[in-house]
Amino acid sequence: MTVHLSDFFKWILSTSFMGSVLVVIIITVKWMLRDKLKPRWGYLIWMLLILRLLLPWTPESSFSLFNIFHMNVGNHVGVESEATSTPPMVTPSFETTSSTEEHSSSQQNEMVTSESNTTVEKPILLIQIASWIWLIGTILFIAVMLRTNIHFARKIKRKKISDPNIQYLLESCKEEMKLRRSITLIQSNRVSSPTLFGLFKPRMLLPDNALSTLSEAQLRYVFLHELSHVRRNDILANWLMNILLAFHWFNPFLWYAYNKMRVDQELACDALALSRITPEESKDYALTIIKMLETFTKPVYLAGAASILGNKKELKRRLIMIASPVKKSYKWSLLGIVVILFIGGTALTNANTREKVDAAAVTEQTTATEIEELTNVWANALKTREGKPRYDMMSAKAKEKFEQEQIIRAGEDWNFNIGVSSPWVIDYESKIDGLNVVITYVTKTSEPAYYKTVESVSFVKENGKFVVDDYEILTDGELIHTGTMISRTDYDRMMKIIISVNKGELPVTALKDAKLILQRKDGLNNLSRSVREEYLKENGMTVSATDQQGITEQEYLDMSYIIGEVNAGDLPIAALKDAEPLLQRNPEMITKETWAKYNALKSDYQTNEQGETYGHGPFTGVEPDLIKAEGENGVVGYVKASDLSPSYSSPEEALANQELLNKSEYRSIHLYKSDGKTIIGEFRMYSSK
Secondary structure, X not given: OHHHHHHHHHHHHHHHHHHHHHHHHHHHHHHHHHHHOOHHHHXXXXXXXXXXXXXXXXXXXXXXXXXXXOXXXXXXXXXXXXXXXXXXXXOOOOOOOOHHHHHHOHHHHHHHHHHHHHHHHHHHHHHHHHHXXXXXXXXXXXXXXXXXXXXXXXXXXXXXXXXXXXXXXXXXXXXXXXXXXXXXXXXXXXOOOOEXXXXXXXXXXXXXXXXXXXOHHHHHHHHHHHHHHHHOOHHHHHHHHHHHHHHOXXXXXXXXXXXXXXXXXXXXXXXXXXXXXXXXXXXHHHHHHXXXXXXXXXXXOXXXXXXXXXXXXXXXXXXXXXXXXXXXXXXXXXXXXXXXXXXXXXXXXXXXXXXXXXXXXXXXXXXXXXXXXXXXXXXXXXHHOEOHHHHXXXXXXXXXXXXXXXXXXXXXXXXXXXXXXXXXXXXXXXXXXXXXXXXXXXXEOOOOOEXXXXXXXXXXEEOOEEEEEEEEEEXXXXXXXXXXXXXXHHHHHHHHHHHHHHHOOOOHHHHHHHXXXXXXXXXXXXXXXXXXXXXXXXXXXXXXXXXXXXXXXXXXXXXXXXXXXXXXXXXXXXXXXXXXXXXXXXXXXXOHHHHHHHHHXXXXXXXXXXXXXXXXXXXXXXXXXXXXXXXXXXXXXXXXXXXXXXXXOOXXXXXXXXXXXXXXXXXXXXXXXXXXXXXXXXXXXXXXX
8 A cells, every 4th residue: 555655646746746837837927918818717727727636647748848847757646667666676575596596695685685775765765654644634634624614514504585685686696697506595694794605506695794784786796796606616616626735735836826716716706797787887896895895804715615705915906807897809818718728738748758868869968068058158258358267167287278378478477368459259159069169259340340260179077077178279360351341442432422522512412322431430520510411311310409309419420320330230239228319219210120129138127107227237238227226224226327427518517526526535326216216315426536
């Protein structure tokens, strides 16, 4: 019996784990979709969890989510492979050998058996103890659950409500709900609020104060809600989930999921009840719930019961849904079907254990992944010109080589600075061949001009980890010819065009043949003021006093240059942060794709009601409007980026501010909440003296 109990407990553990993963997926999907999912679909998703925990067998699939975890979950209960049922080092007692062999190897067998028993029996004993503890907990849970429900059922007074008006109201509500089941109305003070109880013979329990305080209209809303539980078979779902919790009592994820399921259950019943009343009555329905919360105490929490009050903590969410019910739309129903099919297809299937993976291939893939990660560290070190990460991943031989290079470069007092300031690395590509890697760097100068540098790196494994054993530059600074480079002949020709346009000898439209010069930084400065304004106007970049709104002409030109460089791919998209004032006025200056990428960078931060971004900064080169900081007395809040680097109207104002800072030792700026309005403290910026 112990063996079969352990097997069953292992299946419970694996099923519980898969159920926990499914809970995380459901909560994540519901959070992502938020109010886009109808209440009934939001509740039906939880039925997938019940199925996952109930089914002793599910099909294997290559699309199963559990392929990620490499789980080899058995498809039936109480069956294990031969390898696990009999440990390989333990010889079964019924196995026979010849007397000669037994005599000659008796001492050796005793030694092996003793050692193997110590190794193997330990985990077996632990799993057996755990399985018995689990069984005792499960039995106690089921016993308490059944006793509580049976005791409650016996204590209910069989005093049926005979008032013909209330009976008629209930029957009319049943007709609205299209229900034919017999439901008994019982007056009982064993409940503190209207409650539906019973799986096979549902009874509507009403306390005395409910009959005296609720009007006929309010009683109708209560009946519609409780009948919604009957129509949706919620009592059955609650019983199933409670029985499953008895088997998975140790799993907090499932307890949390049950709580959320009950909340969504009440929302779904509210939605069904609201579909049977007019939109004008929705407010009265909400007021009825509020009145009941004020009048009645907490509801009964039993597996076989359901109450209109539900969870008081979720009241706000229910009232919002009631006040703005979801409009009937097939697209939201289709969304619910798609979500359930997607989650069901990935989470109600087991990992594909039939796909055998060669151990050598796994090792090779792991090695390639590690080498790729180390290669990225190596290459990014040159990009940042910080050699310490390289030094930390070198063998002793490679470190000695690195130190000699740095001594030649900077003398005996060498440091970890590597590379040169120009050309600087803007990108790289690596090709991995076993333990050898070839890295191709693309570098750039300010002209701009582009160059290629090729480096080889060799790895070896020392003390269980990969290290760089040798490295060598194969190609250094080879010029890359691009279409944006201008030959001397073309440069002279385009400058003649610009001069002729400035003199009025050629029309402004002729500047299209000098575009490569004009697109360079400060390239527009080659044009006269009048020609520049006309050229900008011709290209849809009009600069006028009303358009600038505080942007000077030079700032406009600088931002136009940044936008042009980003469009040409010579600057990263993050650089658009410095051109955002112009982009807000002329969004057509960049493509929709570039806008999407830029917004994706900005989305690393959260946004408050003022439209300001806030968080730790900067992410990916884009600074938020509100930067997280710690102010005086340890108060944590946000400072405005504009306060950290204030703009001045004149050089005199900037100098005066600097003198004031030097005299006062520090400058204080406000520390805000994330809303950017509420001041919670101050942040001091100390002078550098």
